[in-house]
Amino acid sequence: MANIKDIAKLAGVSVTTVSRVINGHPYVSTLKKEAVQRAMEMENYERNINAVHLSKGKTNLIGVVVPSIRRPYFGMVVEGIADEAIKDNYKLVLIQTNYEVEREMDALMMLKLKQIDALIICSKTSGWDVVEEYIQYGPIIILEDARGTKLSSIFIDHYQIFSNALAYLRSKGHHKIGYCLARRSSPNSARREAAYRDFYTNLQEDYDPNYIFYDCVHLEDGEWIMQRIVGMEDPPTALLVTSDQVAAGILTYCQENNIRVPEDLAIVGFDNQPIAKVLHITTFEIPIVEIGRKLFLKAIDGSHSHEEIPIHLIERLTV
Amino acid sequence: MANIKDIAKLAGVSVTTVSRVINGHPYVSTLKKEAVQRAMEMENYERNINAVHLSKGKTNLIGVVVPSIRRPYFGMVVEGIADEAIKDNYKLVLIQTNYEVEREMDALMMLKLKQIDALIICSKTSGWDVVEEYIQYGPIIILEDARGTKLSSIFIDHYQIFSNALAYLRSKGHHKIGYCLARRSSPNSARREAAYRDFYTNLQEDYDPNYIFYDCVHLEDGEWIMQRIVGMEDPPTALLVTSDQVAAGILTYCQENNIRVPEDLAIVGFDNQPIAKVLHITTFEIPIVEIGRKLFLKAIDGSHSHEEIPIHLIERLTV
Incomplete structure (x- = not known):
């Protein structure tokens, strides 16, 4: 040959x-x-490209850990990563974990075994100590507040945003505020819960634990959330919904069941996805695709740093 | 060591x-x-995993070519592929092409250079002859009707479905039927256009070329489509919309502008995505995640075959 x-x-x-x-x-x-x-x-x-890898010690592959590629939020993050990767002649190895620790370990092992040059974790399940052990094998960048760890991170201050959102709803006259989160066990959820508890503690008021909903991920989840709210004697007058998809599902249910938005129920979404624009949902704009780009650039940069992404409220018609 | x-x-x-x-x-x-x-x-x-690749000649990586991971349709295909890949300990290398031929060539080169064991193409831009040249380097499976080529395929008979959809709208009394497609140049679009032309030719009727819309991809596209329709002296009474996202955008515009659906405008979507369920859009159900699974299984099977996926109409409230 x-x-x-x-x-x-x-x-x-x-x-x-x-x-x-x-x-x-x-x-x-x-x-x-x-x-x-x-x-x-x-x-x-x-x-044989693998022979080339052996000599160069570089694969031009970046691992990307996502719970589910189907959720528009993660789809948009991956799009941003992919957009930027193309420019630098990198390709992505997609590891869909469905929040299973084993899948996450698979991804970390790929870094250790030099199958990828760096690893981007969009949402993690393992503990910090587990992930930190692998930083010796290559850059690991996480879409989560990792200050105080050896990892690099791009993050959103969920505590602050949730606090701001609660204050905003209060300023609009709402006292009975509920919220809808995705995974109960995630660090992001923990920060939001802390903000919520602190908000009511500072006001010296109680809150109704029935106003708190978990496992709210898809458009369809709006239905069961509203069925529970409709069944309450003393329902919340406002909801913080950490996904525009779910917020859209809630809004659609309200429209079909003569529940007036925002008069009977105010809704604040998160992300500013196209569906929030089209349905005029008040939401916190998270520059998801841009975050994806930043994650990639940090991955190939390799330096250790943390960057907070500022988030803005977009007022539309649901509050 | x-x-x-x-x-x-x-x-x-x-x-x-x-x-x-x-x-x-x-x-x-x-x-x-x-x-x-x-x-x-x-x-x-x-x-060093790359040394292992050299000895085994296998990477356990499957390349996946998608135009854009952000579009829910492709997100769902990739989810199906990823679900199945996990079970067999395969990982995916994602190649987002944005329909650029060069990116597609990158993916084909990866197969040639043995960086991946097989390649799944969810939508292609290059000619058949170009792609066929690479079949000697590994299995290539395409989500498009590839009968008569050396590639394997999972496909939907877009000609037949469009014909059925037109006949269905006709049976509901519609004569002025328009349609909304994504890319004008795609083979799927060509088949749908052929079905549309043949339908009106067989009826010995003319159709209005203004009823035909291209580059309809996202939820937001519903707005400009409807603005054009509203401006017509003799608008269509029904639309075939090859994406539920776009159909949802059209429906939302109608609801906000006092255009009655289906009385003033009937809408048929495609895919049966969650948004179609939530908004009660009549649509053709395409088992997208299932198609993803099949694509993966065919990729590791490696035999040459073609499989048509049957599609069903789900009648809801927009026709």
């Missing part, structure tokens, strides 16, 4: 040029590129 | 057992697995 020198000779270019063509280097003239490609075709040259 | 024999000795197990643990083989007792892992930790054993 022809080696790289044979190809260079046949194409009439240097070995460096052949190497550049093979590795997708941008600064090669079209003429030389075509000459190399013709030579490779003629010699039926098949580089 | 310790080799696999050193680890086996230290752990008191056979080399085969160590190999099984490293490769995630399911039939290893927890006791032996832990012994091997302890030994590996003690020796700080780092298998």
Whole structure:
């Protein structure tokens, strides 16, 4: 089989040029590129890329851990990562965990075994100590507040945003405020719960634990949430809903069941997804695609840092 | 550095057992697995997975080409692929092309360079002849009617479904039927256009080319589509919309602008996504996640075959 020198000779270019063509280097003239490609075709040259990895110690693959690619939030994060990865000639290895610790360990092992150059974790299940052990094998960047750990992070201050949202609803006259979260056990949920408890403690008021809903993830979840609220003797007058999808499901249920929004029930969503724009849902804008881009850039940068993403309220018609 | 024999000795197990643990083989007792892992930790054993690829010629990676991961349709296909891949200890390399031929070529090159074991193409831009050239390097499975080519395919008969949809709307009294497609240049669009032309030709009737809309992809596209329809002297009375997202955007615009659905405008969506259920949109159910699973199974099966996926109409309130 022809080696790289044979190809260079046949194409009439240097070995460096052949190497550049093979590795997708941008600064090669079209003429030389075509000459190399013709030579490779003629010699039926098949580089075994894994051999190249061995010599370079680099795969140009970035691992991305997501619970579920189907949820628009994570789909948009991955889109941002993928948009940026393309520019730098990286590809993504997608690890869908469905919050199973074993899948997360798979991803960490890929980093250890040098199957990927870096790992982006969009939502994690394992403890910090477990993940931190793997930082010796390559950059790990997490979409969660990781200040105080060895990991790098892009994060949103969920405590502060939830506090602001509660104060905003209070300023609109709401006292009975409920909230809808996705996973009960997540660190993000813990921060939001803390903000909620602190808010009512500071006011020296009680809150009704029935106003708190977990496992609210999809559009369809709006239905059971509202069925429970409709059945309450003393229902909440406002809901903080940490997904625009769920907020849209709640709003649609209200529209079909003559529950006036915001008069009977005010709704605040999160993310500012297209559905929030179309249905005029008041929501906190989270620049999800932009966050994805930042996660990728931090992954290939490799330095240890933390960055908070500022979030803004977009007032529409549901409060 | 310790080799696999050193680890086996230290752990008191056979080399085969160590190999099984490293490769995630399911039939290893927890006791032996832990012994091997302890030994590996003690020796700080780092298998270079790329060396393993060289010896096995297998990466356990499957390439997945999607135009955009953000579109719920493709997000759901990838979810199905990922669900099935997890079971067989495969991971996905995601190649988001945004319909750029170069990105597609990147993916095909990955197959040629043995960076992936097989390639799944969810929507393609290159010609059949280009893609067929790469079948010699590994299985290529496409979510498109590839009968008559060397590729394997899972496909939907878009001509037949569009014909059925048109006949259904006709049976409901509609003569002025328009449609909304995503990409004008895609093979799926071509089949749907052919079905539409044939439908009106067979009826010996003319159709208004203004009833045909392209680049309809996102929820927000419903707005400009409806603004154009509202401006028509003789608007269509029914629309076939090849995405539930766009159908939802159209429906929402109608609800806010006192256009009665289905009296003034009937809407038929495609996919049966959650938003179609929640908004009661009549739609063709496409088992997208299931299709993803099938794509993966065909990718690792490697045999050459074609499978048509049957599609059903779900009647709700928009026709």
